[in-house]
Amino acid sequence: MSAHAWLSKTLHDRTVLCQACAHACKLGEGEYGICGVRRVEGGELKLLVYERAAAVNIDPVEKKPMFHFLPDTQVFSLGTVGCNFTCEFCQNYNISQYPQEHQHRIVGQDLPVKRIVELARENGCDSIAYTYNEPIVFFEYTYDTAKLAHEHGLKNIYVTSGYETRKALDLLAPYIDGMNIDIKSFSDTFYQETCGARLKPVLEAVKYAHQKGIWIEITTLLISGKNDSDEEIRSIANFIAKLDTAIPWHLSAFHPTYKMLDTPRTPASTLQRAYKIGKEAGLKYLYVGNIDDEDRESTYCPACGKRVIDRHGHIGQFVTNTLNKNGECPHCGNTIEGVWR
Numbered sequence: 001m002s003a004h005a006w007l008s009k010t011l012h013d014r015t016v017l018c019q020a021c022a023h024a025c026k027l028g029e030g031e032y033g034i035c036g037v038r039r040v041e042g043g044e045l046k047l048l049v050y051e052r053a054a055a056v057n058i059d060p061v062e063k064k065p066m067f068h069f070l071p072d073t074q075v076f077s078l079g080t081v082g083c084n085f086t087c088e089f090c091q092n093y094n095i096s097q098y099p100q101e102h103q104h105r106i107v108g109q110d111l112p113v114k115r116i117v118e119l120a121r122e123n124g125c126d127s128i129a130y131t132y133n134e135p136i137v138f139f140e141y142t143y144d145t146a147k148l149a150h151e152h153g154l155k156n157i158y159v160t161s162g163y164e165t166r167k168a169l170d171l172l173a174p175y176i177d178g179m180n181i182d183i184k185s186f187s188d189t190f191y192q193e194t195c196g197a198r199l200k201p202v203l204e205a206v207k208y209a210h211q212k213g214i215w216i217e218i219t220t221l222l223i224s225g226k227n228d229s230d231e232e233i234r235s236i237a238n239f240i241a242k243l244d245t246a247i248p249w250h251l252s253a254f255h256p257t258y259k260m261l262d263t264p265r266t267p268a269s270t271l272q273r274a275y276k277i278g279k280e281a282g283l284k285y286l287y288v289g290n291i292d293d294e295d296r297e298s299t300y301c302p303a304c305g306k307r308v309i310d311r312h313g314h315i316g317q318f319v320t321n322t323l324n325k326n327g328e329c330p331h332c333g334n335t336i337e338g339v340w341r
């Protein structure tokens with residue numbers, strides 16, 4: 001079903017400005033936004049995927065990845081079709097690029113806001129994640145769900161490429177408790193050529209979400225020869241460290257997919273190198289992903305150096321959290337930053 005995409009504004013020339021993401025699409029009657037799921041109909045912007053989910057799963061929260069957010073709990077995860085990015089390495093391109101590649105067709109199952117919250121509770125989830133495709137493109141669906149989820153004691157997570165406008169973040173901040181934001185590169189050229197977006201709005205969204213008090217974790221998918229030079233990794237690390245050395249940084253290995261089938265898998269040595277650069281930049285919490293490396297997937301207390309959250313096996317399979325409910329280290333009492341209850 002479709003609903004009024006109210007995060008928008010009608011302009012003097014009767015076009016409609018979408019205010020959800022940094023693309024700032026200005027649309028005339030019948031036109032679709034870049035994301036393919038917001039369209040002007042009858043003079044007003046519509047969200048075509050409202051209560052229409054294309055992917056639904058119950059995942060360990062570690063899979064988002066969120067490592068400092070209610071560890072060892074389940075998260076009700078949903079996404080729709082459509083995306084405001086066109087990443088050539090997208091792992092969910094079958095839904096994210098669906099409308100763009102199928103003459104604007106919208107697919108998905110009816111999933112009312114109320115039912116999402118019911119299902120999350122019935123299945124023992126502690127939170128709801130808006131994930132798989134870019135959640136800001138279905139902003140109004142996420143907003144209504146997140147608000148109702150809070151009323152029922154559930155937390156909310158955005159897994160995002162970080163293209164939210166300030167206005168969107170202002171509206172989301174009371175209800176979104178955690179965000180995992182991609183910094184896909186530190187090169188504007190990479191963003192333009194490989195993702196159909198720009199770097200600057202992403203960095204601005206990261207800073208603003210942090211300023212708004214939302215718990216954030218950053219993910220960078222490292223791709224050989226594309227974004228894995230020491231210099232580029234260091235630039236991202238320094239950017240995060242300047243903002244807050246307690247922001248966890250997930251360094252993830254690329255697997256060939258979508259339009260990058262000829263690019264090799266990222267070797268473990270690249271992730272280890274990036275991990276070291278992150279440490280040198282002063283970041284307290286670094287993690288590798290998409291490879292098996294128990295030591296670099298676990299959390300260590302920055303004060304005493306002891307392992308305080310152990311993670312091994314498949315992501316989220318075996319998680320042993322020794323922190324108390326305030327996130328304090330059982331060995332030295334130091335507080336580990338995160339959302340623990």
Ligand code: SF4
Pocket residue numbers: 018019020021022023024025032033034035036038083084136137
């Ligand atoms: S959410 Fe979609 S319609 Fe709105 S500005 Fe972004 S790409 Fe354009």
